[in-house]
Amino acid sequence: MTYRRLGKLGTIQYFIVGNDVDGYCGIERDLSCEIKMDEWERPIWKYIVVDSRESRRIITERIAGSMKL
Amino acid sequence: MSSKRALRPRKAQAIASSSNAKVNDECWLLRLPPEILVLITQFVVALNTSPYHLSRLHSEPNSLFNFSLCNKAIRDACRSAGLFSQLTAPSETKKCLPTDFEKLVGGIPWNLASLGVDLSNPEVWEICAHIMGMFPDLDGLVLLGSPQKRKMRFLSSDIGSKFAAFKGTSVTLKRARFTKYQSPVLFHLNRSNVSTFNFIQSEFVCPRPRDFWDRKETLFPKLQVFVFSGLRKFDRFFLNEFFDRENLFASLFGNAPNLKYFEFTSGSTPRLLKDREWERHGWVAGYAFDTYWNMRTRDSVFTYLQRFARNSLEVFVDADGLSGPFQDHCSLLDTNEPPFKEMKLLVFRCENPEILTSYERNHHDCTVGRFFNEGETVYDLRETHSAWYHVKAHVTINGSRI
Numbered sequence: 001m002t003y004r005r006l007g008k009l010g011t012i013q014y015f016i017v018g019n020d021v022d023g024y025c026g027i028e029r030d031l032s033c034e035i036k037m038d039e040w041e042r043p044i045w046k047y048i049v050v051d052s053r054e055s056r057r058i059i060t061e062r063i064a065g066s067m068k069l
Numbered sequence: 070m071s072s073k074r075a076l077r078p079r080k081a082q083a084i085a086s087s088s089n090a091k092v093n094d095e096c097w098l099l100r101l102p103p104e105i106l107v108l109i110t111q112f113v114v115a116l117n118t119s120p121y122h123l124s125r126l127h128s129e130p131n132s133l134f135n136f137s138l139c140n141k142a143i144r145d146a147c148r149s150a151g152l153f154s155q156l157t158a159p160s161e162t163k164k165c166l167p168t169d170f171e172k173l174v175g176g177i178p179w180n181l182a183s184l185g186v187d188l189s190n191p192e193v194w195e196i197c198a199h200i201m202g203m204f205p206d207l208d209g210l211v212l213l214g215s216p217q218k219r220k221m222r223f224l225s226s227d228i229g230s231k232f233a234a235f236k237g238t239s240v241t242l243k244r245a246r247f248t249k250y251q252s253p254v255l256f257h258l259n260r261s262n263v264s265t266f267n268f269i270q271s272e273f274v275c276p277r278p279r280d281f282w283d284r285k286e287t288l289f290p291k292l293q294v295f296v297f298s299g300l301r302k303f304d305r306f307f308l309n310e311f312f313d314r315e316n317l318f319a320s321l322f323g324n325a326p327n328l329k330y331f332e333f334t335s336g337s338t339p340r341l342l343k344d345r346e347w348e349r350h351g352w353v354a355g356y357a358f359d360t361y362w363n364m365r366t367r368d369s370v371f372t373y374l375q376r377f378a379r380n381s382l383e384v385f386v387d388a389d390g391l392s393g394p395f396q397d398h399c400s401l402l403d404t405n406e407p408p409f410k411e412m413k414l415l416v417f418r419c420e421n422p423e424i425l426t427s428y429e430r431n432h433h434d435c436t437v438g439r440f441f442n443e444g445e446t447v448y449d450l451r452e453t454h455s456a457w458y459h460v461k462a463h464v465t466i467n468g469s470r471i
Contacts, residue, residue, distance in 0.1 A: 017419075017422075039154055062383070
């Protein structure tokens with residue numbers, strides 16, 4: 001939706017779902033690859049699956065800067 | 070001998086005791102070293118507390134207080150675990166004296182993290198000033214109520230001087246209300262070290278005197294964490310201040326060069342047209358009350374963040390949840406505000422994962438922003454609320470406009 005609206009996706013790299021109790025999972029977008037459109041004009045991009053441990057690490061790392069106050 | 074014997078009541082047994090461990094009816098638990106009791110107490114603290122932490126504000130568990138009533142040794146362990154780390158003087162009519170407080174704590178030192186001060190109750194000001202004097206390194210203040218017409222009395226009292234000497238880093242307004250005449254009370258507080266500000270279901274109107282306006286004094290020059298929890302509706306004057314982004318947030322908080330974390334709860338939920346049937350025959354500015362306030366609250370917050378925190382904000386937490394219905398924030402996409410350069414994390418709360426899987430592409434065809442038209446029934450209208458549409462708006466506003 002954002003891509004259709006703006007024609008770009010910026011630097012959004014991760015999409016992670018979960019919580020501290022049940023764990024996390026997510027995907028990491030390959031920023032080096034361009035976003036393409038499929039035959040139904042939906043944006044598609046290359047990504048890899050991020051496991052639970054890595055997902056938690058990413059969240060902890062990004063929130064640590066503000067939460068260590 | 071009677072064939073029926075009356076049963077004698079059994080002697081009460083201590084919790085988790087065994088016949089081998091009982092010595093003179095003393096519970097084995099109390100024979101453990103104090104350090105172990107503290108560890109056990111810390112686990113008790115976690116009981117009945119939701120592990121799904123999203124907010125930096127956690128509800129206070131009652132389990133620690135109840136556990137402290139078991140025994141003096143356990144009470145001491147609870148004290149070490151933080152039983153008295155957050156205090157609020159009781160709002161009873163009887164005046165609380167410092168001697169009462171001394172009896173409560175029993176002369177045993179402990180760390181006080183935050184103190185709650187009821188600004189509407191002068192009966193507790195003396196004891197609060199006494200406590201602030203006992204703990205000069207107090208880190209947090211929680212202000213409740215409203216000073217009403219006692220502003221000068223407050224500022225000239227002992228607690229007023231203690232406010233001016235405050236060295237802490239955290240200030241919370243919790244169900245507090247400051248009119249433009251009362252807001253100087255907050256300016257009287259020493260805010261030079263405050264890095265965390267929690268604005269919980271409160272109202273604050275900027276003082277109007279020219280010296281404040283012209284000076285544009287920043288309320289918290291070192292603010293880094295801002296937690297906002299709105300009200301379902303605001304006082305009319307507060308709304309004007311709030312929506313006027315040149316006044317409340319700009320004048321009070323001004324440039325927030327260090328703001329890194331912002332957590333937002335709107336306090337209201339936009340409503341569908343079918344839930345606003347009473348509007349059919351009345352004009353209410355086109356929106357239900359809740360929808361109106363929700364829109365103005367959200368728009369004002371986004372405007373404030375875009376204007377004053379775009380170079381520092383790293384984490385944005387939308388604690389409202391993705392259950393809908395939602396406001397349509399597409400109007401904000403047309404602004405020319407630069408993006409958030411340091412944004413690292415957007416957090417959304419989703420209680421039902423099915424909301425994420427019921428993908429409706431671009432559809433957000435709902436009646437939150439609709440009016441009643443002649444002859445039209447609410448059942449003629451679609452109601453499609455895509456959580457992704459709501460997430461998209463935040464992503465676009467906060468993270469992807471580069």
